[in-house]
Amino acid sequence: MIFNKKQFINLIILCCFVSVSVDSVQAFSFKRNNTKTVSVSKNSMNKSKNDNINQAPLTNEVHSIFTLNDCIENAIKYNPSIQASVYNEDVYNSRIGQAWSNYFPAISAGVQISRTGNKYSGGGPYGVPMKQYTTMSYVPNISADMLIFDFGKTKATADMAKRLYEATQEDTKENINTIIYNIKASYYNILFAQAQVQVYEDTVRDYELQLQQAWGFYRYGKKPKLDVVTAEYNLGKAKLNLVKAKNVLDVAKVQLSKIMGMPKYTNYELSDQLTLNLFDITEDDAIKTALDVRPELVAAKKTSDAAQMNLRAARREFTPNIGIFGSFGNGIGSDYDVKSGQFGVGLNYSALNIWKIKKQVDEARAEYNKTMAQYEDVKNEVYFNVKKNYMDLKTDMEAIVIAKLALDQAKEQYRQVTGRYKAGVGDAIELKDGENTYLNARLDFYNAMLNYNTTAANLEREIGIPLKLSDEKVLDITNEDL
DSSP states (O other): OOHHHHHHHHHHHHHHHHHHHHHHHHHHHHHSSSSSHHHHHHHHHHHHHHHGGGOOOOTSSSOEEEEEHHHHHHHHHHOHHHHHHHHHHHHHHHHHHHHHGGGGOOEEEEEEHHHHHEEEEOOOOOOOEEEEEEEEEEEEEEEEEEEOOOTHHHHHHHHHHHHHHHHHHHHHHHHHHHHHHHHHHHHHHHHHHHHHHHHHHHHHHHHHHHHHHHHHHHTTSSSSHHHHHHHHHEEEEEEEHHHHHHHHHHHHHHHHHHTTTTTOOOOOOEOOOOOOOBOOOHHHHHHHHHHHHHHHHHHHHHHHHHHHHHHHHGGGGOOOOEEEEEEEEEEESSSOOOEEEEEEEEEEEESSHHHHHHHHHHHHHHHHHHHHHHHHHHHHHHHHHHHHHHHHHHHHHHHHHHHHHHHHHHHHHHHHHHHHHHHTTTHHHHHHHHHHHHHHHHHHHHHHHHHHHHHHHHHHHHHHHHHOOSSSSOOOOGGGOO
């Protein structure tokens, strides 16, 4: 197929027209989106270019010491769930532009190529040779339709898409809140597991010393062989408990690594210990703040607003569309040359089905009522969870005070029975009871600290923001106390 000069010029004009139309669509979409949306788009572009950077860079050949903030930062960088939430925002953000695209031209273009052939034979006494006539035609054409006004249907659809996009942003925040809570819970579990290992290591050392003492007393005939057997049994059980405690610690570290998005990296230590922090917040302030900023609740409200916009769009389906249309064609051939074009304004209904539209309105209204009920359900759930966690936090605080008092008493009892046994006055059973009481008191105290910190982290998640620390101190806890 060979295009002549005029056909080639028409083809270039057609391509330029399509290119300008596409650029106009992009420019309008950029103008319609707010600054925050543009920023997200840029970040998404940079993120797609730097996907390899988001891979966890640490390997087990590198030893690290992590604080709680380090673990949270690692999770935000490398946890795939957060990355999926961010990409989900991009999905819903693009639907805003798709909704507004109704106001841009719908372009159709093509080229029709045809070949027409006719044969003719004349008559006469001696016959006339057959003649053939062939006509080639090339008809490039382009047409466009553009919506001018649709009585708010497109705007309502775009508003619905915007509310859904804002809801996905809140879903991302909620996802981050949940992951931060999981990080804190796992972090505190590791601290508890480390403390538990320390308790059993101390217990093993104590029982090793007691075994030596029992052998010494037995050699000099001051204690029966039963004390030696009892000490050996206690030492073996303490070593078994130590092995189990170390396994619990290893599993807790794997759990934290998974949440951080680095499941294969476990060569790290934590820089903190279980501590007791008071928070400067009242129950009423906690509930009020949660009802204002909790991402899950805000997302439910945005979803309800989107359903309301959908109801508005469904009601406006009864209205017509006003638009402009135009087309141009230029046919060229050996014996064929024709130009055609049209331009106009039209008002039309597109496949108007009144009964179907009414049922779609009914569906949209029911959907809106459902989302409103779901919003109220989430609101009640947030209220209950904040109130419950606040009360649990107070209870856990009281449990720490009681556990600390029991620990002090158990420590003093253990000191006394140990002294009695060394002096040859006490027996192995009394010593074992004192050791078990002291061991359990230490574990109970650490467990009370774990429960308190975990409940505080859960309360922060339910409220939606970090809690403000208080300068007040209830207990002064040192390593010597334990």
